[in-house]
Amino acid sequence: MRRLLTASILALAVATSAAAQDGGSPVSTAPEVAQESAAHAEPTPASPETATQPSVQLAPPQPSRARPAVETDEGGLWGMSDRAEQEARNSGQLEDDVALNTYLRDVACRVAGQYCGDIRLYVMNRPYFNASMAPNGYMEVWSGLLLRAEDEAQLAFVLGHEIGHYSERHSLATLRAIRGRAGAAMVFSIIAAGAGVGIIGDIVYLGTIASVFGFSRENEAAADLIGYDHAVAAGYDAHAGHKLWNNLLAETQASDNPDTRRQETRASIFRTHPLSADRVEALTERAAQANGGETHRERYRAAIRPFLDEWLRADLRRRDYGQTWLVLDRLAAHGEDLGVIEYYRAEINRIRRGEGDRERALQHYANAIAQPDAPAGAWRELGEYAARDGRAAEAAAYLSTYLERAPDAGDRALVEARIAQLAGGGQ
Numbered sequence: 001m002r003r004l005l006t007a008s009i010l011a012l013a014v015a016t017s018a019a020a021q022d023g024g025s026p027v028s029t030a031p032e033v034a035q036e037s038a039a040h041a042e043p044t045p046a047s048p049e050t051a052t053q054p055s056v057q058l059a060p061p062q063p064s065r066a067r068p069a070v071e072t073d074e075g076g077l078w079g080m081s082d083r084a085e086q087e088a089r090n091s092g093q094l095e096d097d098v099a100l101n102t103y104l105r106d107v108a109c110r111v112a113g114q115y116c117g118d119i120r121l122y123v124m125n126r127p128y129f130n131a132s133m134a135p136n137g138y139m140e141v142w143s144g145l146l147l148r149a150e151d152e153a154q155l156a157f158v159l160g161h162e163i164g165h166y167s168e169r170h171s172l173a174t175l176r177a178i179r180g181r182a183g184a185a186m187v188f189s190i191i192a193a194g195a196g197v198g199i200i201g202d203i204v205y206l207g208t209i210a211s212v213f214g215f216s217r218e219n220e221a222a223a224d225l226i227g228y229d230h231a232v233a234a235g236y237d238a239h240a241g242h243k244l245w246n247n248l249l250a251e252t253q254a255s256d257n258p259d260t261r262r263q264e265t266r267a268s269i270f271r272t273h274p275l276s277a278d279r280v281e282a283l284t285e286r287a288a289q290a291n292g293g294e295t296h297r298e299r300y301r302a303a304i305r306p307f308l309d310e311w312l313r314a315d316l317r318r319r320d321y322g323q324t325w326l327v328l329d330r331l332a333a334h335g336e337d338l339g340v341i342e343y344y345r346a347e348i349n350r351i352r353r354g355e356g357d358r359e360r361a362l363q364h365y366a367n368a369i370a371q372p373d374a375p376a377g378a379w380r381e382l383g384e385y386a387a388r389d390g391r392a393a394e395a396a397a398y399l400s401t402y403l404e405r406a407p408d409a410g411d412r413a414l415v416e417a418r419i420a421q422l423a424g425g426g427q
């Protein structure tokens with residue numbers, strides 16, 4: 001489906017129609033359009049305040065844009081965006097936790113200003129730093145981004161950046177530029193090549209989209225400054241933007257993979273949003289003149305805390321331990337959530353099996369279980385290490401604690417058998 005979307009974008013890019021002369025200006029708002037957009041919006045749970053005080057209840061924000069006519073190129077972009085949105089809604093990767101979605105929508109609206117009513121936000125459980133906002137107002141925020149933003153101000157900046165692409169209609173400009181440059185034959189050969197790809201992973205997806213649909217450097221610089229202005233106007237820390245981009249560049253350099261370190265932009269938002277040193281400089285300079293602003297670090301951390309375990313587990317599956325290690329260091333900077341963080345440091349050591357990793361794994365698991373938020377898995381791994389070292393009684397004790405802390409563990413039968421085996425003198 002993603003492949004289909006890419007192909008559709010290409011097809012649209014070469015399509016010639018009378019609509020191409022249309023300037024892309026919004027058509028007048030029709031009531032049925034507003035209704036249709038409103039129907040897309042996810043229900044927001046009513047708060048007790050609004051229920052008891054109907055006089056303060058506000059109408060839901062209205063979209064700032066009407067749906068463009070279907071025969072225009074912009075209408076075509078909206079149609080493709082609708083399909084991508086449907087795909088996201090049906091995706092097994094959709095994170096539908098109400099508290100998290102409500103929180104993120106609030107932050108997005110705070111920076112979106114007049115575009116608040118346009119946004120339909122979806123959280124996707126994908127372990128890469130990425131966000132996007134489609135021309136129809138459908139916005140994706142990936143869990144890998146939420147794991148990496150250090151505070152609400154950084155999140156607000158990156159959402160403001162995406163809203164900047166949306167408000168300036170950069171996708172439409174990109175589409176028209178492709179149509180202007182590419183010969184139809186070449187574009188159709190790319191479509192054919194894309195259709196032959198069997199498995200499209202997130203990296204390939206990002207790369208494919210970027211190769212045909214990345215934003216220009218000018219658009220990126222413009223979106224950065226719009227994101228900056230919106231976030232600062234909403235009261236956020238002016239330094240969030242350049243800190244975030246610098247953090248991502250540092251993570252690129254921390255990669256285990258030499259290709260990633262060289263290419264700088266693999267598997268990240270920079271595939272579709274090319275980052276240059278100029279952009280970081282421009283944001284740094286702009287922030288130098290600013291004072292004040294809130295990071296809202298603590299409430300951001302509170303919002304993502306319930307997901308740290310799951311998102312770190314997913315991040316490990318990328319098998320780039322240098323990068324995950326840096327993410328863990330950043331999460332540990334304020335001394336919070338150390339049980340989860342130490343557990344995943346141990347997991348990296350256990351899985352990597354490099355020189356000295358075994359001893360380090362044992363140490364990090366031991367650090368983890370000294371914390372109140374240690375995942376139960378820490379006791380299981382300590383039990384396995386103890387069993388392999390011939391300390392049967394200690395191993396059985398660790399494994400029993402594991403089962404006490406994770407009564408619904410999927411491997412309960414296996415672990416119970418293991419404990420029985422250890423009690424019988426086995427290893």
Ligand SMILES: [Zn+2]
Pocket residue numbers: 161165215219220223272273
């Ligand atoms: Zn961008």
